[in-house]
Amino acid sequence: MEYVKLNDLLKKAKEAFQRNDLKTASLLLNEVIDQNPNSTEAFFYLANVFHIRGELGKAVKAFQRVLELDPHHTDAAISLSVIYNDIGKYEEAKAIFDKANNQVKNTQTQGVSDPHLNKKFSLKHYEIAEMYASYSRYDEALFEYNKAAALDSDNLEIRIKIAKNYTKKGFTSKAFEELKRLKNEHPGYMPARIALGLLYYGNGNIIEAQAEWQNVLGRDPSHAEASMYMTLSRSATETTISI
Numbered sequence: 001m002e003y004v005k006l007n008d009l010l011k012k013a014k015e016a017f018q019r020n021d022l023k024t025a026s027l028l029l030n031e032v033i034d035q036n037p038n039s040t041e042a043f044f045y046l047a048n049v050f051h052i053r054g055e056l057g058k059a060v061k062a063f064q065r066v067l068e069l070d071p072h073h074t075d076a077a078i079s080l081s082v083i084y085n086d087i088g089k090y091e092e093a094k095a096i097f098d099k100a101n102n103q104v105k106n107t108q109t110q111g112v113s114d115p116h117l118n119k120k121f122s123l124k125h126y127e128i129a130e131m132y133a134s135y136s137r138y139d140e141a142l143f144e145y146n147k148a149a150a151l152d153s154d155n156l157e158i159r160i161k162i163a164k165n166y167t168k169k170g171f172t173s174k175a176f177e178e179l180k181r182l183k184n185e186h187p188g189y190m191p192a193r194i195a196l197g198l199l200y201y202g203n204g205n206i207i208e209a210q211a212e213w214q215n216v217l218g219r220d221p222s223h224a225e226a227s228m229y230m231t232l233s234r235s236a237t238e239t240t241i242s243i
Contacts, residue, residue, distance in 0.1 A: 122152035
């Protein structure tokens with residue numbers, strides 16, 4: 001009966017968390033932990049409550065407790081790594097992330113692949129890439145963006161970031177290749193056409209640029225970005241628009 005009660009409490013806590021009722025979720029999770037101090041799941045959800053509230057010290061302790069109970073809890077490891085990264089503890093963040101990453105690699109070598117985890121790792125690689133890019137370290141940024149894209153093929157924005165980094169490195173032809181491939185693979189993904197138009201425009205190919213933006217407007221006549229670039233390209237002879 002006690003097991004059923006705990007499961008019921010945990011279920012209610014999750015439901016409260018999902019509807020963003022953090023106060024109720026916290027109360028229920030603490031009740032579960034009072035009855036079972038080794039509830040990995042309760043500590044994990046409580047850590048997320050703390051994280052959302054901005055109580056990072058408490059979140060760190062709760063995620064650490066999860067990892068004490070289950071050293072292979074990858075979600076907790078990634079979340080803890082993200083917090084450490086946010087508060088400037090970069091070495092600790094990298095150590096935890098690398099360990100979790102290696103655990104997933106070892107698991108996948110045995111034939112198991114978890115799309116949910118892949119997306120989480122993709123996001124982490126994306127964050128690292130953005131940090132490198134902000135310091136103009138484009139080679140390292142490209143390396144991380146490519147890792148992120150490989151782990152989450154649904155996140156098409158990463159491919160645009162890759163093209164932008166190629167442009168900043170002066171590899172315009174590679175940027176064109178990336179954006180054309182993205183456009184051909186996903187014809188309805190308008191950010192790819194916007195970015196390709198900007199790249200054409202920056203290289204003096206005004207007609208090609210306008211063709212891309214016109215294609216977007218044909219699909220979405222109220223598309224503000226495409227409309228703005230079309231107006232600029234028609235009215236300004238020396239306007240600089242960069243990708």
